[in-house]
Amino acid sequence: xxxxxxxxxxxxxxxxxxxxxxxxxxxxxxxxxxxxxxxxxxxxxxxxxxxxxxxxxxxxxxxxxxxxxxxxxxxxxxxxxxxxxxxxxxxxxxxxxxxxxxxxxxxxxxxxxxxxxxxxxxxxxxxxxxxxxxxxxxxxxxxxxxxxxxx
DNA sequence: GCCAACGTTGGC
DNA sequence: GCCAACGTTGGC
Numbered sequence: 040x041x042x043x044x045x046x047x048x049x050x051x052x053x054x055x056x057x058x059x060x061x062x063x064x065x066x067x068x069x070x071x072x073x074x075x076x077x078x079x080x081x082x083x084x085x086x087x088x089x090x091x092x093x094x095x096x097x098x099x100x101x102x103x104x105x106x107x108x109x110x111x112x113x114x115x116x117x118x119x120x121x122x123x124x125x126x127x128x129x130x131x132x133x134x135x136x137x138x139x140x141x142x143x144x145x146x147x148x149x150x151x152x153x154x155x156x157x158x159x160x161x162x163x164x165x166x167x168x169x170x171x172x173x174x175x176x177x178x179x180x181x182x183x184x185x186x187x188x189x190x
Numbered sequence: 191g192c193c194a195a196c197g198t199t200g201g202c
Numbered sequence: 203g204c205c206a207a208c209g210t211t212g213g214c
Contacts, residue, residue, distance in 0.1 A: 043200090067209080090200055148201080167207045169199050 040100070040136065041171040043090045049098040049141065052086070058138035059103055062172075063111045064119045066131060070172045074132050075106045077174065084136060085175060085183065087163070088145075095147035096183065104135035146186050157182050 040062065042048070052060055065071055084100040108129035111119035124130040148164070155164045161183075162173040175183070 041200090069209095094201070169208060171199080 040084050041087045041089045044088045045091070048088065049086050049138070052098075052100065052136070052138045055138075059135055061109075061133045062136050063109050063133050065109070065133070065172065066119065066121070067170065070170060071130075071132055073172065073174060074134050078102050078105060078134050080105060083139070083180070085180070089171075093145055093147055095145040095150070096142060097145050098141045099139040100136045101139050102134050103137045106132040106134050109133040142187050144187065146183060150186060151183065154182070154186070 044050075047060070052058060062074075065074065080102055082102040084102065085096045086098040086100050087096050088094060109119070109131040110133075111117040112121040112124045112129060112131045113126055114120055115122075119131075121130060151158065151161065152164045155161065158164065158179050159176065161175070161179050162168050162170065
C-alpha cells in the first residue's frame with residue numbers, strides 16, 4: 040500500500056490510536072475490488088512511501104478489518120467527497136490497517152527495479168503502473184523482505 | 191461505443 | 203517542475 044509520507048507516513052500510523060488507521064480515499068475501481076474481494080483480516084501489508092526523497096518500502100502492517108464503506112465519500116468537507124455515491128449503495132470502501140513493524144532500512148524502489156527479474160512481474164515495478172494498492176504474492180513478499188537483511 | 195480531452199499519479 | 207502513463211469524462 041502506497042502513501043505519500045507528507046500526507047500519511049509510517050510515523051503517522053504508529054501515532055494513530057491503536058496504531059491503526061482507516062485506509063481512506065481509494066478512488067480507483069480496480070483497487071476497490073481488490074479491497075472488497077481479496078483483503079482478509081490478518082493479511083500482511085508492505086507499507087510504501089511514494090513521492091518523497093527515497094521512495095520505497097519502509098515498514099509492515101496488517102489488515103485488521105475487511106472492507107466497509109468509506110465515510111469520506113459522503114462528507115462534503117472532505118477532499119474525497121463523491122457526490123455521485125449513493126449512501127444506499129456506497130461506491131467506495133476502506134479497510135483498516137494496523138502497524139506491525141518498521142523495516143531496519145528502506146527497501147528502495149531503485150532496488151526493487153534492479154531486481155525486477157526475481158520479483159516475477161511485481162506490479163509496483165511495472166512500467167506505467169499507477170495503482171496505489173496492489174497485490175503481492177508470497178514469493179514476492181519473501182524476495183522483497185530478504186533484501187532487508189542483505190542489502 | 192468510440193475516442194479526444196482532461197486530470198491525476200508519481201518518479202525523476 | 204517536467205512529463206509519461208493511464209483512468210475518467212463527456213460529446214457525438
